[in-house]
Amino acid sequence: MTAAEGTATEDAAPQRRFEDLPPAAQRALLEAEARRREIDAKAEALPREIDGRGGLEPTRYEDWEIKGLACDF
Numbered sequence: 001m002t003a004a005e006g007t008a009t010e011d012a013a014p015q016r017r018f019e020d021l022p023p024a025a026q027r028a029l030l031e032a033e034a035r036r037r038e039i040d041a042k043a044e045a046l047p048r049e050i051d052g053r054g055g056l057e058p059t060r061y062e063d064w065e066i067k068g069l070a071c072d073f
Helices: 005-009 024-044
Strands: none
Touching: none
C-alpha cells in the first residue's frame, strides 16, 4: 500500500448504512424511491415522440419544468 492509498481511505467520510439512519430518514428515502419508480414507469409508458425537442418529458413532475426548475410559459 502506498502513501497515497492510505490517505484516500483515511480522508473518505464513513458510509452510513440504510439501517443506521433514523426511522424518519428511512421512510423519506423509501418514499422518494417509490416516487422515482412511478415517474420512470409513467415516462416509459408515453409514446415515442418523433422530431420532438429531445431530452426528458418537461411535465414529468406534474408541472412544466426547464433545467430542473418549475416554470410558466
